[in-house]
Amino acid sequence: xxxxxxxxxxxxxxxxxxxxxxxxxxxxxxxxxxxxxxxxxxxxxxxxxxxxxxxxxxxxxxxxxxxxxxxxxxxxxxxxxxxxxxxxxxxxxxxxxxxxxxxxxxxxxxxxxxxxxxxxxxxxxxxxxxxxxxxxxxxxxx
Numbered sequence: 001x002x003x004x005x006x007x008x009x010x011x012x013x014x015x016x017x018x019x020x021x022x023x024x025x026x027x028x029x030x031x032x033x034x035x036x037x038x039x040x041x042x043x044x045x046x047x048x049x050x051x052x053x054x055x056x057x058x059x060x061x062x063x064x065x066x067x068x069x070x071x072x073x074x075x076x077x078x079x080x081x082x083x084x085x086x087x088x089x090x091x092x093x094x095x096x097x098x099x100x101x102x103x104x105x106x107x108x109x110x111x112x113x114x115x116x117x118x119x120x121x122x123x124x125x126x127x128x129x130x131x132x133x134x135x136x137x138x139x140x141x142x
Contacts, residue, residue: 010096010104017065018093019078026074028067029131031094034107035061036141060140062115066133069119075134079117089113092136108142 017028039056067075081088092112096105115135122130 005098005100011099012096014097014099014101016095016097018095020090022074022078026067028065030066031063032065033061033063034094037061058140060138063109063136063138064133065136066131069130069132075114075132076117078134079114082113082115091142092138109136109138110140110142112136112138 015031016024017026017031018024019026037059039059041054041056043052043054045052089111090113092109094107094109095103098104113136115137118133120131
């Protein structure tokens with residue numbers, strides 16, 4: 001009996017990042033830092049030989065997105081909005097698709113803003129594509 005592709009693990013090469021107000025085709029080569037973690041709160045009570053461990057608040061990591069640099073300044077503009085625009089926070093959506101293009105997992109970064117923007121070092125001896133990246137801070141996953 002043949003195995004269904006539905007039972008295959010997801011592959012990480014096909015995904016889409018949507019940032020409101022920016023071109024849908026602004027693809028990224030890498031997205032890193034999708035991580036959630038619960039704080040551990042220790043509570044010590046008399047009469048016990050151990051501490052109780054309770055769940056605390058959730059924290060999220062900074063997400064880094066990198067792509068090839070083009071003549072437009074879309075990523076740098078996102079950073080500049082964080083500096084200048086009081087309404088700069090957005091909900092960023094990351095969708096992971098299977099090899100057929102069907103969305104299988106979605107992450108929504110709420111109250112997201114660009115913390116930093118960076119361009120790779122320039123090198124007169126290299127013909128490699130120039131890369132630029134942004135670091136995204138956000139408050140929680142939706």
